[in-house]
Amino acid sequence: MYLKEIMLENFRNYQKLQLEFSENINVLIGENAQGKTNLLEAIYMLAMASSHRTNKERELILFGQENAQIKGTIGRALGDLKLELTLSSKGKKVRVNHIERGKLSEYIGQLNVILFAPEDLSLVKGTPSERRRFIDREFSQIDALYLHHLSQYRRILKQRNQYLKDLQQRKTQDDLYLDILSEQLAQLGAKIIMKRRAYLQKLGQYANEIHGGITQGKEKLSFQYVSEIENSLEKEVEVQAELYTKLTQQRQTEIFRGTTLHGPHRDDLAFIVNEKNIQIYGSQGQQRTTALAVKLAEIELMKEETGEAPILLLDDVLSELDGVRQTHLLKTIQDRVQTFLTTPGLSEITRKLIKEPKLFRISEGK
Numbered sequence: 001m002y003l004k005e006i007m008l009e010n011f012r013n014y015q016k017l018q019l020e021f022s023e024n025i026n027v028l029i030g031e032n033a034q035g036k037t038n039l040l041e042a043i044y045m046l047a048m049a050s051s052h053r054t055n056k057e058r059e060l061i062l063f064g065q066e067n068a069q070i071k072g073t074i075g076r077a078l079g080d081l082k083l084e085l086t087l088s089s090k091g092k093k094v095r096v097n098h099i100e101r102g103k104l105s106e107y108i109g110q111l112n113v114i115l116f117a118p119e120d121l122s123l124v125k126g127t128p129s130e131r132r133r134f135i136d137r138e139f140s141q142i143d144a145l146y147l148h149h150l151s152q153y154r155r156i157l158k159q160r161n162q163y164l165k166d167l168q169q170r171k172t173q174d175d176l177y178l179d180i181l182s183e184q185l186a187q188l189g190a191k192i193i194m195k196r197r198a199y200l201q202k203l204g205q206y207a208n209e210i211h212g213g214i215t216q217g218k219e220k221l222s223f224q225y226v227s228e229i230e231n232s233l234e235k236e237v238e239v240q241a242e243l244y245t246k247l248t249q250q251r252q253t254e255i256f257r258g259t260t261l262h263g264p265h266r267d268d269l270a271f272i273v274n275e276k277n278i279q280i281y282g283s284q285g286q287q288r289t290t291a292l293a294v295k296l297a298e299i300e301l302m303k304e305e306t307g308e309a310p311i312l313l314l315d316d317v318l319s320e321l322d323g324v325r326q327t328h329l330l331k332t333i334q335d336r337v338q339t340f341l342t343t344p345g346l347s348e349i350t351r352k353l354i355k356e357p358k359l360f361r362i363s364e365g366k
């Protein structure tokens with residue numbers, strides 16, 4: 001799939017903008033603070049209906065304005081698609097082919113994106129919650145049911161945490177209701193864990209192949225899903241039962257702490273290179289290579305799961321990678337994936353490796 005054109009109105013520092021893109025590589029060139037990341041953010045929003053850098057939607061509307069709009073035409077194997085997102089103080093609205101979609105799970109997945117920004121290079125080093133966010137974002141795009149279960153899980157988790165606080169403060173004594181919430185949480189939690197394991201297994205295989213290419217076969221990469229629920233429990237019913245047991249056994253501690261201590265909202269992902277966890281033992285270079293391999297592996301996973309290549313947003317990453325990794329990245333995307341790449345200027349390597357990019361010069365939101 002690819003983004004044919006975009007139209008912005010009052011989005012960040014763009015008052016009005018209409019652009020047509022190349023199916024291959026689009027390069028956004030401009031000095032600092034001109035609107036390069038803002039444009040990538042708009043594309044990301046069109047796909048995910050949320051920003052990758054803020055959850056305060058007010059910030060996305062041009063200063064002094066009330067509404068912002070992003071519209072795009074997506075070229076897909078099955079024909080063109082119009083996506084539309086409107087932001088206002090009343091919230092956001094999304095439309096597909098002019099028809100409003102009430103649920104985000106009916107919207108997300110129409111346009112698939114992979115965003116790669118300098119902070120993604122710290123995927124390996126970062127916090128568990130960053131890795132969970134990465135997992136959830138990627139899998140939500142390829143699996144609407146995963147997203148649906150995830151949002152249900154979050155809703156029940158919030159209710160359960162509130163109820164634990166109520167029990168703690170003795171606003172209620174009734175723990176039958178806690179049982180019901182635990183049961184629902186275990187049921188949804190098991191579904192999430194099963195899907196995460198399955199997709200991570202596939203993603204890990206692609207990542208290992210790509211990683212092997214970058215390190216010339218010297219290093220072997222694998223993923224490990226880190227959870228209190230043993231990976232040896234293979235059936236969904238077993239996972240559910242185990243999670244439910246944990247949720248009931250630790251009741252007193254949970255009431256004391258006023259929060260849910262078990263479930264996929266506390267799980268993590270470990271990257272193993274040559275049998276060592278590289279979050280702990282890896283060099284910075286190894287960690288970056290892994291992060292790059294993971295991003296490129298996502299392209300393959302999305303293709304496998306959806307039948308179409310996603311679009312790739314690269315925000316200032318080239319300058320963060322050395323020559324070998326830059327070359328690997330650019331060779332992988334050339335002719336295969338529609339790419340949007342921001343940069344203050346084109347380096348030697350990029351000039352040599354990017355064939356016929358479409359160039360956009362960005363200055364003060366124009």
Ligand code: ATP
Nearest residue numbers: 012013032033034035036037038059060061062063
């Ligand atoms: P860099 O190379 O430094 O990353 P950039 O071109 O990516 O720069 P952006 O982050 O796209 O820069 O744009 C930042 C500019 O957008 C800033 O000048 C900021 O003040 C402006 N901006 C951000 N939000 C809004 C808004 N809601 N209304 C108007 N301008 C905004």
Ligand code: MG
Nearest residue numbers: 036037038316
């Ligand atoms: Mg930027």
